[in-house]
Amino acid sequence: MPQTLLNATVIASDNYVAFTFFIGTMAMMAASVFFFFELNNTDKKWRTSLLVSGLITFIAAVHYYYMRGYNLETGESPTFFRYVDWILTVPLMCVEFYLITKKVGATQGLLWKLIFASLVMLVTGYIGEAIYGTETQSWVWGAISGVAYFYIVYLIWFGDVAKLAGSAGPAVAKANKVLAWFVLVGWAIYPLGYILGTQGGLFGMQLVTDPKAAQASMDIVYNIADAINKIGFGLVIYALSRSEEKA
Numbered sequence: 001m002p003q004t005l006l007n008a009t010v011i012a013s014d015n016y017v018a019f020t021f022f023i024g025t026m027a028m029m030a031a032s033v034f035f036f037f038e039l040n041n042t043d044k045k046w047r048t049s050l051l052v053s054g055l056i057t058f059i060a061a062v063h064y065y066y067m068r069g070y071n072l073e074t075g076e077s078p079t080f081f082r083y084v085d086w087i088l089t090v091p092l093m094c095v096e097f098y099l100i101t102k103k104v105g106a107t108q109g110l111l112w113k114l115i116f117a118s119l120v121m122l123v124t125g126y127i128g129e130a131i132y133g134t135e136t137q138s139w140v141w142g143a144i145s146g147v148a149y150f151y152i153v154y155l156i157w158f159g160d161v162a163k164l165a166g167s168a169g170p171a172v173a174k175a176n177k178v179l180a181w182f183v184l185v186g187w188a189i190y191p192l193g194y195i196l197g198t199q200g201g202l203f204g205m206q207l208v209t210d211p212k213a214a215q216a217s218m219d220i221v222y223n224i225a226d227a228i229n230k231i232g233f234g235l236v237i238y239a240l241s242r243s244e245e246k247a
């Protein structure tokens with residue numbers, strides 16, 4: 001059988017990139033089924049939040065299914081669809097912060113601040129990766145993206161989101177703390193992937209010199225980060241929807 005045909009149908013045992021795309025697809029699908037099925041026995045006031053959790057993993061599942069095939073058949077990094085996925089799902093994660101603090105006064109203005117910052121973060125990251133990824137100045141775009149990222153961290157840890165969550169009762173305050181840790185630590189995995197995968201990622205320095213290896217390490221890091229963050233976020237919301245129940 002010609003090698004190309006084999007590549008298109010079989011995940012080689014040492015192809016960790018395709019393997020993590022495959023596992024990512026499965027995990028996102030399973031998480032979506034779980035969140036959607038749990039909607040029925042969820043208190044009404046948490047239903048929208050849990051629905052959004054399911055939408056986040058469902059959107060990711062569809063993108064992962066596509067990216068898995070794309071990567072397997074071309075051997076390339078599916079950069080464009082990676083960012084399409086993020087541009088849909090990261091704003092939805094911002095919506096989660098809005099939804100859990102809405103009852104204590106979160107405004108749509110705050111929601112738009114979060115969404116706008118996330119779009120700046122992702123659009124500049126995409127420019128750095130897709131247009132300047134093979135050039136030294138890719139770090140500049142990564143740095144701008146980082147500023148927007150830290151603004152989100154600020155809003156959630158010390159800004160309006162933190163203040164509102166603090167006044168919303170112990171369950172919401174606790175959920176916000178855990179989500180804040182996800183944003184500070186879990187989301188920080190992404191710039192690591194960017195540093196590994198772009199030519200000038202670390203302030204003009206390139207860590208992985210072989211272009212194929214750079215792409216591969218970036219995809220693996222992004223895939224792991226997505227599983228942790230998207231499913232993790234959903235589970236925090238799920239836990240919140242249960243904790244109130246007992247109280």
Ligand SMILES: *C/C=C(C)/C=C/C=C(C)/C=C/C1=C(C)CCCC1(C)C
Nearest residue numbers: 125142145146149187190191194229
């Ligand atoms: C489900 C997808 C999520 C939570 C994606 C999050 C992505 C980021 C936090 C990306 C951040 C980046 C930087 C802070 C700098 C370098 C460029 C990015 C876009 C990788």
